[in-house]
Amino acid sequence: MHKMKVIQNKMRLLFFIGSLRAGGKERRLVELLTYLQEKGCYDILILLTSNYIHYESFHSLGINCQVLPKMWKRNDPTVVYQFYKYCKAFKPDLVHSWGQMQSFYTLPTIALEGIPLINSQITSAPPKINIFSISYVLDRLIFKISTVILSNSKAGLKVFSPPMHKSKVIYNGLNFKRFKGLANVWETKKRYGISTPYSVVMVASVSPHKDYNMFLRIARHVTAVRSDITFIAAGAYFKNDPTYHFILEATEDNPNIIFKGDINDVESLVNACDIGMLLSPNGEGISNAILEYMALGKPVIASNKGGTPEIIEHGRGGYLVQDYDEVETIASYVTELIDNVEKRNAFGEVNRKMIFENFSVERMGKSFEQVYQYALSNNLDVLRDTLIDTIDREAIKQ
Template identity: 50%
Template sequence: MEFPFNKDRIRVLFFIGNLQTGGKERRLLELLNYLKSQGRYEMLLLMTKEDIFYPEFYNLGIPYKVIGQPRYTVFSSFFKVCKQFKPHVIHTWGRMQTLYSLPTALLQSIPIINNQITSAPPNFNLWSWEGLVDKLNFHFSDFILSNSAAGIDSFKPPLHKSQVIYNGVSMSRFENLTDALLVKQKYNITTPYTVVMSASFSPNKDYGLFYRIADHITQLRDDITFIGVGQSHDDLNFNRYREMIKNKPLIKLPGRIDDVEALVSASDIGVLFSPNGEGISNSIIEYMALSKPVIANDTGGNKELVRHNENGYLVKDLPHTGIAQIILDLIDNPDKRKKLGDRSREIIVDNFSISKMGESFERIYGEVVGHAPSFQNATPKLESNTIV
């Protein structure tokens, strides 16, 4: 692969597992889109698996390459690509991608910006195999970035080279969406109210709680549909829940869909149950950007997005019947629902813009390569970046 070189541009090599649907994948795509618009960067995307679920990526015209097949060749393949591309900086988006990068970074003297922290598990074992890999990664990384202060607290990287950069979201994603009536028809939603959970079907998401709440409420009344959407990473449980809802038409699990924003827009409440801890959840950001009240676990970075009693509710150790009562109260109080939803959107517009995120990443690149652009907004530091 031949690479064009422009001496006035910073060459950034991005390394991620794939571009399947997920929070960090969406975040990287937003960043690539922003950086492309700035005209100051030569970019190359490396993946270990060619799964690209975002067709808009191809429109960016950013070259990409898949390495690591077979897997044991990933170290040597990465070394060869860096020899050709000669990046000023390696920007990694995963624990294993950072580990794969270390020998090349050391041998070729390329700084690493480590963006592997995207979650915030409450009881992460720092002496587990993953924890030991993290210690190695953190030691040799030049910057360690997290999308939440909670993530820094969970994984405990060296604070002197750790910073928080919140997710940025392009509000244009939420314009000109399909009409709500047509969306409901597509998913066979016939009730006036809808509660949505947008989350992958995996051990880190509590679809069991979602099901118990939905089953409880739909036995009480027939005007609310519950729909959970997301890619399955646990087909056995996914199929088991699909069997359980066969005779429950008001509970739906269609799997991965391509029009999440339109479905959220057509819904009334967004919920996310992830007791193992989120970083900054893109699903919650989407709920909020579309003016929905949010109900989520009081764990990880959720409290950096959801302000209890202001734009939604943070729940902890609350039984499914208690959460069901919160949902019913919101459904039966449209003024409260609108007030919380409007506040949700305000928080996103004020604190989670693409420009804020993009400028923060640009400043990091500038610091690493030694000629930082003079932006008005500095990169938010850990101690002052949490929204209060």
């Protein structure tokens, strides 16, 4: 039995992420920071490359947060030196990066200072990756220097194929306090302009990774024959994004198709709806939006890609849709669940149970703490044993 090194003083953790805009990995990091801050045994510094913070709860944590201003819009090499200066001043025990470029920016400092790098850049699981791309080459370099590579899905590890001896899956964790004391359902519907008895929600940022085109096609198909169902979407967007303007045009002449952009009370909106949908043909890791649908007892209709099949079983907690499925097929899933209240409630209860048994923030936080401790132990045998070998043992029992 290997003995783990005991850390006597507060562990100094430096987190590096692009921003805290509304998004899955950003929400996940805020949940982790909340957990770690409540433990009281960590000194934490968070570095951003963009001064955008969507999550109001982050400000209440009292964590030192600094922005590394970028001189160039993308891939700014000056960030490397700025990061180095903060590391020299803060003297972290560990650096925890949350993004490919953020991980890349850390490499000179990691190499010079010998600081362990915990790498959480794998948050998606696309159907395939281009092994001849610059991105792929960057990944190989980053993975080689990282002490531990973390993914939030088994599918993500399979696609990106980092060195298995230092890789681990840590599933997302939810703070269940977020789902208590939500706004009244009818008041929420009124606030968001939902005037129908039933509604379908998609929480997704406007990006090439989310299929808003298909969502709108389904919405138009259903609302053409059903006046009792509203389709509502919410998510971050950029004003100059052509997809955003396409969404606006598609929703302006149909009161039962609504887009609300970036909102602060996602939980209340989801709670007021009957079905959660997420169409992401490029593959999610484990989607926070889907976890929130499930925690609130909603059946899910989602793309059968990435890590989603790890948490949703087709025909049990919802329906997994294929690339070849027609609009009519997916629309029929919607109307079936709306019309069959017993099935809708049964699917929702399966999902709620899954989340509360397997996806607590405490479970996620303890897993991260374990990785931090092992990374500092300098015991490679222990590190290896606690990483890849645990993936199958931690598989969720449906």
